[in-house]
Amino acid sequence: MPTALITGATAGFGAAAARAFVSAGWQVIGTGRRAERLDALKAELGDAFLPLAFDVRDEAARNAALDGLPAAFAGIDLLINNAGLALGTEPAQQASLANWQTMIDTNISALVAITHKLLPVLIERKGAIINLGSIAGNYAYPGGNVYAASKAFVNHLSHVLRADLNGTGVRVTCIEPGMAETEFTVVRTGGNQQASDNLYAGVNPITSEDLADTMLWIATLPPHLNINRIEIMPVHQSFAGFAIHREGQG
Numbered sequence: 103m104p105t106a107l108i109t110g111a112t113a114g115f116g117a118a119a120a121r122a123f124v125s126a127g128w129q130v131i132g133t134g135r136r137a138e139r140l141d142a143l144k145a146e147l148g149d150a151f152l153p154l155a156f157d158v159r160d161e162a163a164r165n166a167a168l169d170g171l172p173a174a175f176a177g178i179d180l181l182i183n184n185a186g187l188a189l190g191t192e193p194a195q196q197a198s199l200a201n202w203q204t205m206i207d208t209n210i211s212a213l214v215a216i217t218h219k220l221l222p223v224l225i226e227r228k229g230a231i232i233n234l235g236s237i238a239g240n241y242a243y244p245g246g247n248v249y250a251a252s253k254a255f256v257n258h259l260s261h262v263l264r265a266d267l268n269g270t271g272v273r274v275t276c277i278e279p280g281m282a283e284t285e286f287t288v289v290r291t292g293g294n295q296q297a298s299d300n301l302y303a304g305v306n307p308i309t310s311e312d313l314a315d316t317m318l319w320i321a322t323l324p325p326h327l328n329i330n331r332i333e334i335m336p337v338h339q340s341f342a343g344f345a346i347h348r349e350g351q352g
């Protein structure tokens with residue numbers, strides 16, 4: 103039975119992916135800080151699901167959890183680097199440095215550390231990595247600042263990993279979604295459910311299940327195929343132009 107480790111399985115894409123992969127016959131190790139949510143998934147999914155509660159930014163907890171995997175789950179075939187967050191929508195000049203640091207620590211440093219730790223087993227098993235980048239890493243928008251830059255890092259890390267892993271059989275994909283209704287905007291706005299509801303109203307956004315289906319499709323392609331990157335948006339989300347500031351007009 104193939105085994106996937108999914109970071110951030112307590113909500114959104116990660117929780118949906120845990121359900122989709124277990125339904126498809128995989129074993130899943132699901133991580134996140136909210137242990138009670140992982141326990142609920144365990145109750146729902148049974149022995150095929152291993153809950154592993156830790157903060158991805160906590161080096162000691164992270165290493166203890168990953169070093170202590172039971173033998174039945176230690177042969178990881180797929181790493182889904184999904185845990186991540188945005189904090190704030192303010193312009194850079196008004197943003198909180200602490201928020202920036204949290205996003206860098208979570209979206210970049212922790213992802214890099216987990217990837218580095220699991221590369222040996224992924225190479226041994228000719229496995230795969232799916233990273234959650236974002237359209238925010240490809241297109242600039244006001245208020246994106248460090249969140250968007252952290253996702254640009256993830257998008258490009260995926261390609262340079264491909265370059266280094268060529269010949270190992272390890273596949274690497276970056277999924278770069280647009281607007282998806284999860285807990286993402288509630289977290290980004292400091293717990294403002296109304297702001298989240300307003301953002302997605304009438305948009306028919308991507309769902310967590312849409313993303314989970316995409317992950318499963320990528321993971322189950324024939325082993326000679328690699329999806330390098332896939333950018334997915336709701337039909338109702340598209341592009342605007344460049345903003346232009348004219349001198350003398352405020």
Ligand code: NDP
Nearest residue numbers: 110112113114115134135136157158185186282284285286
């Ligand atoms: P959610 O907020 O619904 O889920 C985020 C997950 O990340 C949770 O399981 C959360 O677990 C986990 N997480 C966050 N911080 C930590 C931490 N310090 N330690 C451990 N786990 C952590 O968001 P999404 O499902 O939408 O987001 C998943 C990924 O997709 C993110 O990387 C996000 O940037 C990306 N993405 C999202 C888009 C969207 O519009 N929703 C679009 C493009 C990309 P817990 O809080 O329990 O620790």
Ligand code: 8X3
Nearest residue numbers: 236237238279280281
């Ligand atoms: C999340 C997508 O457009 O809200 O990564 O930044 S967006």
